[in-house]
Amino acid sequence: MTNRILLVEDEANILEAITFILARAGMEVRSHGNGATALEEVKRYAPDLIVLDVMLPNRSGLDILRDLRSDPATEALPVVMLTAKGQAKDRDTALGLGADAYLTKPFSNSEMLEILKRILAEHGTGLKDGGAG
């Protein structure tokens, strides 16, 4: 079993880069670009960690985070918020809603990878198998 990461992000080229980086680091990645159906995708895929963009089509990432935290099945699921909005207010909102970490675009690949690995380790889910990287 490798770590399963769900990437909820609507920018195709960011998706492709992150997918590549995480796959090279030995993680299994699934991407999803629609805020409205992200929760269903979480249930279907059952990821070990979610990387969640704040500004998504149809539904905000912060709303999705709020729902994840109010559902007993997903309340402890690690979530890393990803956004182009760097204001302290948004970061505080995300962390206040229970995000495990907050990455501001443009982020560095190594920083993102470090954060994901640390959070997976803290939750006892990482690094499973093949964690090159």
Add this chain to the structure above:
Amino acid sequence: MVQTNITDPSKAAGRSATSALTGSRIRQRRSALGLRQADLAKAVDISPSYLNLIEHGRRRIGGKLLIDIARALSVEPATLSSGADATVFDALHKAASDLRPLLGAEPELDRIDELSGRFPGWSAVLTQQQKRIIALEAMIDSLQDRFANDPVLAEAMHEILSSVAAIRSTADILAREPDLEMQWRARFHRNLHEEAERLSLRATQMLRHFEQQGESQDSTVSTAQETVEAMFDAASHHFPAIELDGAAAIDAVIDRAAGMEDRAARDLAGDWLRAYAEDAARLPLAEFAVETRKFGYDPARLLHMGQGDVALIMRRLAALPPQPDVPEFGLAICDASGALLFRKRINGFSIPRFGAGCPIWPLYTALTRPLTPSVMVLAMPNGLQFHGWAVAQPRTVMGFGQQPVMNATMLLQLCAEEESVTPEEVLPIGPGCHVCPREGCTARRAASVLT
């Protein structure tokens, strides 16, 4: 001071405001002199409670009483009532009050009249400066508000940061992965190019937003075709909203795209997106995506889906959503005169927009043999080889006896490295004579700047 009978309600309201202003000036002046209400009331022979009502604007004042109060307060009556002097008095008073925390010494509020009387010029300077400060502060407030809440700016900043994020991550991969597979390298280079285009469009758009008060932007740097091409590139030639809702989503797609202010560009984008919507209705994505995966994205094995329309299959392959497991397709469409109408560029393959160029030979070849699909392998000087499928078809269903308007369509795909292609099957091409390094090319029309 003349007191008039007031019957007009609007005048009554004006007078009431004036009374309030006069009352408040009496109070300010009295306080500045250190007089109690009772002292002033006694001096002008009225009750303190009546003075209190006057000072709070609840009783009108004029005539003899105003003159008496002015005398008791050592000011001109006009200073207390509305008028130019009163405006100067108020402006100087406000300036002194606003700046009091910053001043070492207390401003002489009780000598404002003396100041304005002895130095009317300097008083006017101070008054104008005070007005200017208030206006500038209001402007700063409105600019701050604009930066914080301007939806166009917020959207542009979000898009710009997203592009920068994609560029940073992608460039990092290209720099740190020397053994990156060729397909991935090509894909990431294309992504970089797309994001750079998007970034420049957004930056230009933001600049225009700030220059709106300037004269009309009639010196557009791009043609409508270039603008539409950039819009399609930014969307990776795939429009989920149109796949879902058909032509109804076109206006929203154009409105959301960057740099689509120009009317001609909007019209042209509308034409191509309507064609896209028609294609999507004829070959819905859900069904097409399953079949394409099943048949390895090979156009030759997908012809059964087009019901005789080969170009439709090509256009739909070029409009597949950009995903890691979907191969990258390029597309070029020209009319019977050879003019290039539409192109989706593919990394490593140069499709010239203007003038003849050997990369679009398959299109011209197709025009000479209408309704005959062709396939060939095209080799660029950099060693990359591409499959090129082409067909020329009438643009629409023609009536009997009518001359068809022909379009030629070419689909391009990078050959997999493991594919073995014999040299006889390969057509050597280049990016255009001026920048083509090929030596000994029998088709060369102009010298290359590279040799």
